[in-house]
Every structure is written in C-alpha cells, then in structure tokens.
Amino acid sequence: MERQYFLGLDVGGTKVEGSVAELDSHTHSINVFSKKRISSIHNVSEFVDSVATLIADLLSESKISIDELRAIGIALPGTLDPKTSTMLNGNTLFLIGHDIVGMLQKKLNTKTPIVAQNDANLFTLAEAWGGAGKNYEAHKGVPFKDQVVVGITLGTGVGGGFVTQGKILKGAHGSALEVGHVVLQSGGNKCYCGQQGCAETYLSGTAINKTMDSKILLEKASQGSQEVLQFMIDYRINLVQFMSILNNLFNPHYFVFGGGLSSQRILFEDLKTDLEENIFLSKEYCPDIYINHLGDSSGLFGAMIYASEVLDA
Numbered sequence: 001m002e003r004q005y006f007l008g009l010d011v012g013g014t015k016v017e018g019s020v021a022e023l024d025s026h027t028h029s030i031n032v033f034s035k036k037r038i039s040s041i042h043n044v045s046e047f048v049d050s051v052a053t054l055i056a057d058l059l060s061e062s063k064i065s066i067d068e069l070r071a072i073g074i075a076l077p078g079t080l081d082p083k084t085s086t087m088l089n090g091n092t093l094f095l096i097g098h099d100i101v102g103m104l105q106k107k108l109n110t111k112t113p114i115v116a117q118n119d120a121n122l123f124t125l126a127e128a129w130g131g132a133g134k135n136y137e138a139h140k141g142v143p144f145k146d147q148v149v150v151g152i153t154l155g156t157g158v159g160g161g162f163v164t165q166g167k168i169l170k171g172a173h174g175s176a177l178e179v180g181h182v183v184l185q186s187g188g189n190k191c192y193c194g195q196q197g198c199a200e201t202y203l204s205g206t207a208i209n210k211t212m213d214s215k216i217l218l219e220k221a222s223q224g225s226q227e228v229l230q231f232m233i234d235y236r237i238n239l240v241q242f243m244s245i246l247n248n249l250f251n252p253h254y255f256v257f258g259g260g261l262s263s264q265r266i267l268f269e270d271l272k273t274d275l276e277e278n279i280f281l282s283k284e285y286c287p288d289i290y291i292n293h294l295g296d297s298s299g300l301f302g303a304m305i306y307a308s309e310v311l312d313a
C-alpha cells in the first residue's frame with residue numbers, strides 16, 4: 001500500500017498548525033484533506049487541550065477517524081531527546097522538559113502512533129523528499145535517497161537540518177545541526193544560549209529587527225539606501241561564512257532555505273557566486289542553493305513524512 005493517511009502538527013511560538021493528508025510514497029506527493037491553525041497558547045495544559053480539539057476538528061473535516069491514521073507527526077521548535085522525545089531546549093519555553101508525545105497519547109486515548117521531531121530537521125526532510133529535492137533530481141539526476149542536504153531556517157531564530165540517505169541526522173542527544181549557535185564572530189553579539197557571536201545573533205529576523213524592522217530594511221535596500229546597503233553587505237558576509245562552515249562539515253549537494261526571511265529574495269541574489277569563492281574544492285563542486293518549494297507547510301509535511309519513515313524502519 002503506497003497511499004496512507006497522516007496527521008501533521010507544526011508547533012511554533014504561540015500557534016499550532018495542523019493538517020490531515022495522504023502521502024504517496026511512490027510519487028512523493030501529498031494530498032491535503034484539511035488544514036487549520038490555532039493560536040494564543042501560553043502553557044502546556046492549554047497546549048494539550050487545544051491540540052486535542054484541533055486534531056478532532058481536522059479529522060472530522062477530513063471524514064477520517066483517528067484509527068484510520070497511520071500516525072500523527074509533530075514538529076516541535078527545539079531540541080528533542082532522541083529516546084524520550086522530551087523537549088530539552090528551545091525558545092518556546094513552556095514546552096521544555098515536557099513529554100508532549102506521552103501527554104497527547106494519554107489525552108487522545110489512542111493506539112495510533114505519535115512521533116515528534118525538531119522542526120528544522122523536518123523542514124529539511126520535507127524539502128528533500130517532496131520540495132527542492134524533486135527539482136534537484138530533475139536537473140541533476142540524483143534521487144532523494146542519494147541526496148546530501150543541508151536545510152537552513154532563517155526566522156525568529158536560525159535553525160538547521162541535515163538529511164543523508166533519506167534520514168535526518170539527530171546526534172547523540174538530539175542537538176545536531178543547532179547551527180544557529182555556531183559562533184561566527186568570537187567575542188561578538190551576546191546570545192541567549194550564553195555564548196557570544198552566534199550565527200543567530202547576525203542572521204535571524206530578530207537580529208535584523210534590532211537594526212530596523214526587517215520589512216522596511218529590505219524595502220529600503222531595493223531603493224538603494226547607502227546605510228542599508230552596508231548592512232546588507234555585512235549580512236551577506238556573515239551568511240556566506242556560515243554556509244562555508246556548513247559546507248566544510250557536511251559537503252551537501254544543495255542548501256535549502258526556509259523561515260520568514262527566505263521569502264526576501266534580495267538576501268539570496270547571486271549567493272552561489274559568493275559561496276563559490278569560499279569553498280575548499282573548486283567552483284564546480286559548489287553546492288546548489290534553493291529557496292523552499294513547500295512554503296509554510298514544510299514543517300507539517302515533514303512531520304508526516306518522518307512519521308511514515310519511523311514506522312517503516
């Protein structure tokens with residue numbers, strides 16, 4: 001059976017987005033039956049109650065029962081313990097230390113498997129499986145399972161994921177690819193993690209907003225403001241250095257960008273030309289660069305694809 005039903009949840013800040021869909025593992029396509037978003041969640045008990053209601057609404061809209069689902073997959077905004085799925089760290093503080101999967105399994109009183117994974121890892125998996133990866137396969141002839149992929153999310157924070165042989169790299173304690181906390185400038189900007197000079201403090205939307213509202217800044221850049229152009233040059237230098245470090249570590253076929261800032265094309269113009277000057281091998285081996293193909297849904301879809309792969313393993 002190649003087509004199966006999944007429910008995906010993407011948790012971020014104070015909102016949760018959910019969807020029920022059918023995955024086709026042969027064509028790597030996703031047929032969405034329902035999609036819904038809830039917001040204003042501020043503590044863990046509110047979270048579990050609201051998510052249970054969201055799941056019931058999505059299933060009723062899709063006319064599918066919970067027993068017909070192959071699994072429920074959850075994208076969480078933090079580092080997850082690979083054994084227990086407890087969130088060990090992240091910027092949605094009320095989720096830290098809680099066994100979200102266990103709490104939901106109990107609340108829903110279901111035998112349908114529930115799995116969770118870090119959202120940036122799932123973004124990367126979704127794009128490799130059914131987004132940028134399809135484009136790469138069409139142009140370069142390298143199928144999903146043979147692709148080596150680094151995903152970078154530039155949003156409130158900076159996250160990352162690494163997929164090789166169709167699998168996410170989690171690390172011993174789930175914090176592999178916490179690339180936002182790679183130090184770009186020794187003794188630089190203070191970061192909430194306790195270090196100084198983390199990539200996140202230069203490349204995230206939050207970092208840009210400290211200089212100027214990111215939307216105004218990007219607008220002014222396109223109008224040729226000198227001050228803003230200098231900011232963009234500095235941003236680009238940091239971004240290229242960051243990618244060069246990741247390329248030296250992971251040597252991907254391509255990078256794929258997600259997160260709120262990835263829609264600002266001006267940040268990525270001619271980026272490959274700059275990166276070519278900063279890699280160990282010659283230019284022809286420079287990774288390709290993609291902006292996400294699945295838009296805001298990559299977390300949701302990634303959660304479903306991951307659930308499918310965990311159960312097949």
Ligand SMILES: [Zn+2]
Nearest residue numbers: 181191193198
């Ligand atoms: Zn940090």
